[in-house]
Amino acid sequence: MKACLFAGDRLVLREDASELPTVEEARGWNAGEKAWFPATASRPAAWDGVHTAEGDGVHAAEAHDARAVATPGERAETATDTPVVAARAAPGWTPPEGVSAIGMRQAIVLLQEPDLSIAITAAHLARWRHTSRFCGVCGTATEPSRRHQAMVCRSCGHLAFPKVSPAVIVQVTRGDRILLGRSRRHPHGGYSVLAGFVDPGERLEDTVRREVEEESGIRVRNVRYFGSQPWPFPDSLMVGFTADYDGGEIHSGDDELLDVAWFRADALPPVPPAYSIARALIDGFARSNGVDPSRIPTWQRR
DSSP: OEEEETTTTTEETTOSSSSSSSSHHHHHHSSOOOGGGOOOOOSGGGGGTTOOOOOOOSSSBBBTTEEEEETOOOOOOOOSSSHHHEEEEEETTOTTTTTTEEEEHHHHOOTTHHHHHHHHHHHHHHHHHHHHHHOTOOOBEEOOEEEEEEEEEEEEEEOOOOEEEEEEEEEEEOOOOOOOETTTTOTTTOOEEEEEEOTTOOOOOHHHHHHHHHHHHHHHEEEEEEEEEEEEETTEEEEEEEEEEEOOOOOOSSEEEEEEEEEEEGGGOOOOOTTSSHHHHHHHHHHHHHHOOGSSSSOOOO
């Protein structure tokens, strides 16, 4: 059985590990025995004191503070031969020698599938569980639902489901050029495709048009779906699109961006690493213009 152990918002791994540790290893790190529960069988429904939401893509199991986040036979992204549980370390716990608590951005670089998708799911659920301890309707303490992937109020019965915040991210092209922006959050000088959160009542394609025009002054057409990526910072779902230039001139009036510019495929600035959907959008543009993505510079976080 594997484990996703979190110290705050940081994932605990063996140093230089490329896969999740086992529960036995995590127990050996003395992060708090109450965070873990014994596995008596391979299916969560048979675990002692655990209740699961049968049929869901990701099971929500609970025993003390532990959560089962992936089991055999589940969706392809989190397919694994053994169950996986997640828990938070005790407050003030520090990793022993040979063990590191790393940020999820670093974990995304280190881990391979299926552990990567499992860790992303675990990070999302762990944060949701931690921020949903009390009912948003009446303020009473909540507990895990035995029927749903949800927290249920002990008083009024209100169900709180995991929060997912959709955001669009878009590759805008104008012939052989791509529109990229440099965020104030990227002081290292890197550029990326434009992105933004979906407003209530807004269609995804309308978000694309609004965000691009707000951030750059550019109007777009032919908005097309590209793909998506869960992004646990803290609970986003990045929905990727491509779009074509439809008019307007670049302005730099957006508070979030230091610069916006058009770039040719053979003269791209440093861009996000390969694990992100932003990079997938940029790589797709490069390939369509005859440039090997391996030649594109990648930004380095400081």
